[in-house]
Amino acid sequence: MADNGSYEEVVQTRTPEDVAHFDDEKHGIMGRIQHALHVNPALVPLIILVFAISLFGLLLGQRFFSASTLTLILQQVQIVGVLAAAQTLVILTAGIDLSVGAIAVLSSVIMGQFTFRYGVPPTISIGIGMAFGMGIGAISGYLVSRVKIPPFIVTLGVWQIVLAANYLYSRNETIRSSDIRENAAALQFLGNKIQIGGANFTYGVILMILLVVVLAYALRSTAWGRHVYAVGDDPEAAQLAGVNVHRTLMSVYMMTGLICAIAGWVMIGRFSSVSPSASTGVVGNIQSITAVVIGGISLFGGRGSIYGAFFGAMIVGVFEMGLRMAGADPQWTFLLIGMLIIAAVGADQWIRKVSA
Amino acid sequence: MKKLLIGTALVTMTTAGSAMADAHGTSACLITKTDTNPFFVKMREGAQAKAEELGISLNAYAGQIDGDNESQVAAIETCIANGASGILLTASDTAAIVPSVEQAREAGLLVIALDTPLSPIDAADATFATDNFLAGELIGQWAAATLGDDAANAKIAMLDLAISQPTVGVLRDQGFLTGFGIDTVDVNKWGDETDERIICNEVTAGNEEGGRTAMENCLAVDPEINVVYTINEPAAAGAYEALSAIGRQDDVLIVSVDGGCPGVQNVADGVIGATSQQYPLLMASLGIEAIAQYAEDGTLPANTEGKDFLDTGVALVTDKAADGVESISVAEGTDLCWG
Numbered sequence: 224m225a226d227n228g229s230y231e232e233v234v235q236t237r238t239p240e241d242v243a244h245f246d247d248e249k250h251g252i253m254g255r256i257q258h259a260l261h262v263n264p265a266l267v268p269l270i271i272l273v274f275a276i277s278l279f280g281l282l283l284g285q286r287f288f289s290a291s292t293l294t295l296i297l298q299q300v301q302i303v304g305v306l307a308a309a310q311t312l313v314i315l316t317a318g319i320d321l322s323v324g325a326i327a328v329l330s331s332v333i334m335g336q337f338t339f340r341y342g343v344p345p346t347i348s349i350g351i352g353m354a355f356g357m358g359i360g361a362i363s364g365y366l367v368s369r370v371k372i373p374p375f376i377v378t379l380g381v382w383q384i385v386l387a388a389n390y391l392y393s394r395n396e397t398i399r400s401s402d403i404r405e406n407a408a409a410l411q412f413l414g415n416k417i418q419i420g421g422a423n424f425t426y427g428v429i430l431m432i433l434l435v436v437v438l439a440y441a442l443r444s445t446a447w448g449r450h451v452y453a454v455g456d457d458p459e460a461a462q463l464a465g466v467n468v469h470r471t472l473m474s475v476y477m478m479t480g481l482i483c484a485i486a487g488w489v490m491i492g493r494f495s496s497v498s499p500s501a502s503t504g505v506v507g508n509i510q511s512i513t514a515v516v517i518g519g520i521s522l523f524g525g526r527g528s529i530y531g532a533f534f535g536a537m538i539v540g541v542f543e544m545g546l547r548m549a550g551a552d553p554q555w556t557f558l559l560i561g562m563l564i565i566a567a568v569g570a571d572q573w574i575r576k577v578s579a
Numbered sequence: 580m581k582k583l584l585i586g587t588a589l590v591t592m593t594t595a596g597s598a599m600a601d602a603h604g605t606s607a608c609l610i611t612k613t614d615t616n617p618f619f620v621k622m623r624e625g626a627q628a629k630a631e632e633l634g635i636s637l638n639a640y641a642g643q644i645d646g647d648n649e650s651q652v653a654a655i656e657t658c659i660a661n662g663a664s665g666i667l668l669t670a671s672d673t674a675a676i677v678p679s680v681e682q683a684r685e686a687g688l689l690v691i692a693l694d695t696p697l698s699p700i701d702a703a704d705a706t707f708a709t710d711n712f713l714a715g716e717l718i719g720q721w722a723a724a725t726l727g728d729d730a731a732n733a734k735i736a737m738l739d740l741a742i743s744q745p746t747v748g749v750l751r752d753q754g755f756l757t758g759f760g761i762d763t764v765d766v767n768k769w770g771d772e773t774d775e776r777i778i779c780n781e782v783t784a785g786n787e788e789g790g791r792t793a794m795e796n797c798l799a800v801d802p803e804i805n806v807v808y809t810i811n812e813p814a815a816a817g818a819y820e821a822l823s824a825i826g827r828q829d830d831v832l833i834v835s836v837d838g839g840c841p842g843v844q845n846v847a848d849g850v851i852g853a854t855s856q857q858y859p860l861l862m863a864s865l866g867i868e869a870i871a872q873y874a875e876d877g878t879l880p881a882n883t884e885g886k887d888f889l890d891t892g893v894a895l896v897t898d899k900a901a902d903g904v905e906s907i908s909v910a911e912g913t914d915l916c917w918g
Binding site for chain 2: 401500
């Protein structure tokens with residue numbers, strides 16, 4: 224934002240003490256609730272999450288409602304959780320990224336193949352994988368911001384390209400977990416656990432939570448974060464207010480690519496092996512969008528909290544685990560998730576009526 | 580805001596803390612590649628029937644798509660957390676699933692691979708499967724015997740399963756070539772053969788749509804193809820559609836593997852020349868019996884003599900029996916068919 228120094232000075236000196244906020248004009252209990260939900264977009268998914276955990280806890284008892292099972296759910300959602308964090312950034316700018324899962328899988332394959340095919344030390348391979356993810360993000364960002372192709376189209380293309388490159392480059396070979404354990408333990412680093420009683424926290428889970436907290440802070444309390452919201456809300460207005468829209472978009476897509484590559488590293492930790500045919504490459508985009516939408520983040524951009532996306536991923540994980548434990552047909556899970564998506568957006572619309 | 584969040588969370592969490600006691604008998608898990616393919620549907624029925632008979636509770640899980648390793652990992656974790664005695668697994672990614680299988684075995688569960696051997700095969704406690712190589716060999720021998728002297732200049736289309744070359748696809752493909760009398764070069768992968776008679780290797784994903792597209796691609800390479808190997812009967816049905824479209828359905832020999840009821844019906848109708856029938860119901864019910872036995876006294880199932888797995892049998896189904904190749908009639912195949 225260097226070339227906008229004068230703008231920034233003007234804005235900073237004229238900033239009133241009181242920051243903009245929603246007036247609480249409605250009265251009555253319903254109005255109060257509506258207002259609380261409007262101000263805290265992550266509250267609805269949190270309530271649903273707690274409700275879901277309680278429900279399955281009551282239904283399934285100690286098997287479900289135990290430290291080991293609840294932390295197991297965290298492990299099961301760690302990949303989608305990280306991808307949802309990446310997806311949130313793009314969706315906040317009113318875009319959508321269909322290539323997140325494919326970038327994650329290709330990055331994990333690069334980390335594995337560079338180590339085993341070219342003999343690169345694993346830590347450096349991990350760095351190369353991350354640089355790769357960032358590079359793909361940069362290409363998408365450039366096409367969106369400068370060439371003005373809609374994000375849906377750009378990432379639809381990038382998704383296919385990356386997935387095909389992944390199959391071609393890897394020759395569809397799975398790198399076995401035993402080989403990685405013996406020769407490149409750093410690749411599996413995020414699979415290591417910290418045990419506290421019955422709870423197991425893998426480093427991957429801790430990384431996911433840290434990532435969400437750091438991104439939440441960055442989005443809420445830094446100039447860059449406010450610019451992301453501003454660009455998502457109204458790019459023209461943001462441009463006029465002195466936000467460098469191109470640079471903001473580039474940074475968002477590069478950051479997204481980097482986080483997807485981190486998700487690739489998380490995948491190696493979770494599955495211990497490197498598999499180019501991992502289904503995350505095919506369905507990871509939909510899974511991450513599902514988490515983001517259930518998390519109450521608006522697909523029109525400029526509204527929502529990254530915590531919501533994390534809760535959204537957790538909600539899906541809790542339902543999947545609970546229904547699996549109950550022995551329900553897996554199709555019921557998909558059916559319920561579908562209803563949740565629609566209900567979440569319906570609730571969001573009701574909350575937005577606050578000012579009506 | 581923060582207080583509100585934490586408060587909401589704590590209140591509801593503590594109310595849920597009261598847990599019910601678990602009724603714990605022997606329980607088993609069945610994890611299949613998908614829950615839409617009739618083969619796996621039949622497998623589940625076989626397992627459920629046997630589980631009810633033995634008083635075992637059974638949970639069935641499946642991936643969203645064939646090749647979905649993530650769902651299978653999550654399912655294995657659920658079975659461990661649920662305290663199941665054993666797992667019957669049809670792996671989507673035979674190498675990638677191994678660490679999860681190790682976890683289950685460390686937790687004291689019996690893991691039996693059904694239908695698809697893991698890589699390595701001894702990653703599971705036991706494998707109950709069709710001898711897929713033999714299944715391929717039978718249709719290969721039958722095709723060669725049926726063609727007679729023309730086998731020497733046959734034009735063969737190989738319609739395989741997937742580019743990731745799952746073991747089951749490799750075994751059937753290489754078995755067929757061996758039975759037909761073609762050098763397989765490396766028996767652990769398909770597509771490296773040099774024999775001029777092989778016109779193409781295409782993948783079908785094991786369904787009608789994939790079979791048709793693959794056959795169309797092969798016919799584009801050489802419209803004179805006269806032998807078609809297919810990974811399974813849905814792929815064979817798709818291939819037949821492609822051949823019908825150019826009017827060549829009657830002068831091409833299609834062979835397949837599976838023995839599902841629609842497939843056997845297709846043998847009766849002349850769509851497929853011969854198919855190797857396998858017995859998924861038997862695989863699943865034997866698997867449940869093995870888990871029950873293991874839960875009772877810890878005995879592990881034994882392998883078939885001379886093989887590193889328990890062979891659940893295979894039979895060639897055709898009404899055009901060929902000399903020197905043992906087969907059963909379509910009527911017999913219909914009695915034994917599944918799906």
